[in-house]
Amino acid sequence: MSNKTRRDVLKTAAITTATTLVAPAFVRGQNLNSKIRVAVVGMGGRSNAHGASLVELEKESTAGVEFAGVCDCDEAKRKAAEKFWGDRSGHAIKTYDDMRRVLDDTSIDAVTFATPNHWHSLNVIWGCQAGKDVYVEKPGSHNISEGRKMLEAARKYDRIVQHGTQCRSSTNIVEGIKKLHEGVIGDVYFARGIAYKIRGNLGKHAPRPVPAGLDWNAWCGPAPVHEFSNFQHRRWHWIWDFGNGEIGNQGVHQMDILRWGLKLDTHPIQASAVGTNYMQEKVHQSSAQTPGVLSTSIKWASGQMIEFEVRDWYTNAEAGFRDKYPFVQKDFPVGAIFLGTEGTMIIPDYSSYYTFLGRKREEGPNAFEEGSPISNLPHFRNWLEAVRSRRREDLSAEIEQGHMSSALCHLANIAYRLDRTVNFDPQAETFIDDAEADALLTRPDRKGFTVPKEV
Incomplete structure (x- = not known):
């Protein structure tokens, strides 16, 4: 694998191909009615939703999409995905062992990324630089600085980039x-989100040889290369170098809903958080680093504020979550709560809402779907419709929204890690006179996988 950065390669190529990188292949050289050829990068858990959605969309004549390829740096996963999705789709699926080969393939128009968090921003940046439209899993970034670069790349290369917040x-x-927004519960003065998900023993880091067929260097990518273990490879959500804890895993969905509901289109000015990793450290004695319990308060210049709470073990529910209004994972209370001058609204899953009006909490407008499904298919359909229209305003979760909502999770984690309140400059995206906090806005560069300062 070359240590030459993606940007170095593209800088050279741009001399002769700059005019072709502003539009995907199906716009550049083919009929606008031809199929959008999509490859999925990363064959982890979320790739199942990506692949299943593409298979279903292939059946829709109006979607005009072809599930063209899969990519993973793990040979076993790659081969399994080739067979599984080939069987499901009824046609051959091309395989790639390096995402850069996907991005170099001019027959691929768009790419979806179901990689770990530490890769997300660089996925988007490289994809945009290669002229591909992009769908990226949540959270869109591993840290705030990289989130900004991701957004800059989407704008510079005029790409259609959807963030995986399917609500x-x-x-x-x-x-x-x-x-x-129309005032069904009056003036909304406060919002709260929760993600209470029992995690059990996440395991210990027990170093072992890298399995045959896995390119561990590529898997680590822009993160430091850790000594391999099954814990490092499978429990990355709970390791700071790779993940962002439960608030960045599940919580980003509810954070996004809170921002959306309160019409918060700027970063906040202050965040505080306290927490503990008691169950993992003291009871399970696992190697997990991120907090299992986290309580966060975030405030905006307007005076608006939200609270968010994470728990990882036995707990009561709130607002009827789990017990009356089950989440897609039935044992877990997860959701968003809005308090207004005339009542309350709850959003307890990925597909419903309920309102309760007045002191007697009389049932107001509501809508739900049986089974609390996740809107995977509509979200991918929306992305592909925008790829055709070339209008980023058609996207349900355009990448700027992903950057803003992911940043809330990062601010909460920074406040927790420093064990104090942090004051943030929403325009500069830096902390106010706080070098210690600023150091957590980014991470050290790694040769060959550097997130560029200029995209």
Whole structure:
């Protein structure tokens, strides 16, 4: 694998191909009615939703999409995905062992990334630089600085980039947020999100040889190369170098809903957080680093504020979550709560909302779907429709929204790690006279996988 950065390669190529990098292949050289050829990078858990959505969209004549390829740096996963998705789709699926080969393939128009968090921003940047449209899993960034670079790349190369916060494509939740904005519960003065998910023993770091067929260097990518273990490879959500804890895993969905409902289109000015990793450290004695319990308060210049709470073990529910209004994972209370001058609204899953009016909490407008499904298919359909229209405003979760919502999770984690309140400059995206906090806005560069200062 070359240590030459993606930007170095593209800088050279841009001399002769700059005019072709502003549009995907199906716009550049083919009929606008031809199929959009999509490859999926990363064969982890979320890739199942990516692949299943593309298979379903292939059946829709109006979607005009072809599930063209899969990529993973793990040979076993790659081969399994080739067979599985080939069987599901009924046609051959091309495989790639390096995402850069996907990006160099001019027959690929768009790429979806189901990689670990530490890769997300560089995925988007490289994809945009290569002239591909992009769908990236949540959170869009591993840190705030990289989130900004991701957004800059989407703008510079005029790419259609969708963020994987699928609630934005739920018809019911869109309806609920519209009613919230119209005043169904009066003036909304406060919002709170929770993600209470029992995690159990996450395991210990026990170094072992890298399995045959896995390119561990590529898997680590822009993060430091850790000594391999099954814990490092499979429990990355709970390791600071790779993940962002539960607030960045599940919580980003609810953070996004809170921002959306409160019409918060700027960064906050202050964040505080306290927490503990008691269950993992003291009871399970695992190697998990991120907090299992986290309580966060975030404030905006307007005076608006939100609270967010994470728990990882046995707990009571709130607002009827789990017990009356089950989440897609039935044992876990997860959701968003809005308090207004005339009532309350709850969003307890990915596809419903409920309102309760007045002191007696009389049932107001609501909408739900049985089974609390995740709006994966509508979210991918929306992305591909925008790829055709070339209008980023058509996207349900355009990457700027992803950057803003992911940043809330990062601010909460920074406040927790420093064990104090932090004051943030929303325009500069830096902390105010706080070098210690600023150091957590980014991470050290790694040769060959550097997130560029200029995209």
